Amino acid sequence: MEIRADDDCRLWTATAGDGDPLVLCHGGPGMWDYFDDLAGILRATARVVRWDQRGCGRSQRDGPYSVTRSIADLDAVRDQLAGPRTALLGHSWGAHLALRYAIEHPERVSHLIYVSGTGIDPERAWHPHYERNLRLRLGTHLDRWKALGDRDRTPAEEREWATLQWSADFADDSKALSHAARMATPWLGINYDCNRAINAEVKQELRTNDLAARCRTLDVPVLIVHGTEDIRPQWAVDSLHEALPHAERVTLTGAGHLPWVEARDAFSRAVATFLAGTTPGR
Structure with a gap:
């Protein structure tokens, strides 16, 4: 179903399951919701709310693209589909969005699950560690990925290039391409204007805003989840973990950037335990 943001932009949404609400924030920026599997895992634990961020996937391609605008859109999703207070789960860029939302509106967030973020x-x-690890993980696909990245691409080549890059986010080489192809199906096209605008703003925000100080005042329970095989180093979130007064951390062995895919049972247990209000096992 569609909802309308406060500026009338149309946002694609979907809900599944019963229980207390849990709003999912996908990564990117500029991508779309790829949480089919995750929603299936969590629907027994919560009423899962999914959405495509502004300009992405099935949502209206209408800016502006900014962190502030993304927070306002998330608030519209929360207000119309989750109610006055909700749990949030953000992945990658979506982890930063969920964190920023919780900082701005802590009274509207019951729990925050920060998955595969970068601190x-x-x-x-x-x-630099990510860039090096990406090339190492691509292995025999590196030359093709570089060749596609160095030229204008057809839509089919764009999907191929993205699939190759996303394959590096999975630890199991034998399944990485099939996992990545699943993320790219259906192919909804990356919004690079959104990607550039929000990434630039996040870089500036990290340099000029003291997010650590704001995190120290965040009175919301936080679960930080990271896979041991993510090509983004785990230590990137150390300072965030230290700044948050109510944070637990779970590291999932053998999982890459999408830990619910490669450590399904452990991920599900950690989230369910956290939402139930007890300490997740490590």
Whole structure:
């Protein structure tokens, strides 16, 4: 179903399951909701609310694209589909969005689940490690990925390039391409204007806003989840974990950037335990 943001932009949404609400925030920026499997896992635990962010996937391609606008859109989703207070689960860029929303509106957030995020360090020291690990993980696909990345691409080539890049986000080489192809089906097209605008703003925000100080005042329980095989280093979130007064951390062995895919049972247990209000096992 569609809802309308406060500026009348149409946002695609879907809900499944029963129980207390849990709003999912996908990564990108510029991508679309890829949480079919995750919603299936969590629907026994919560009433799962999914959405395509502004300009992405099935939502209206209408800016502006900014962190502030994304927070306002998330608030519209929360207000219309989740109620006065909800749990949030954000993945990758969506983890940052969910964190920023909780900082702005802590009274509207019951729990925050921060999955495969990259922390709040202004220098983004994790990024060179990510670039190196990406190339190592691509292995025999590296030359094709580089060749596609260096030229204008047809829609079919764009999907191929993205599938190759996303395959590096999975630890199991034998299944990585099929997992990535599933994310790319249906192919809804990456919004690069959205990607560039929000990434630039996040970099500036990390340099100029003291997010660590704001995190220290966040009176919301937080669960930080990371896979041991994510090509983004786990230490990138150390300072965030230290700044949050009510944070637990779970590291899932053998899982990459989408840990619910490669550590399904452990991920599901950690989330269900956290939402139930007890300490997740490590």
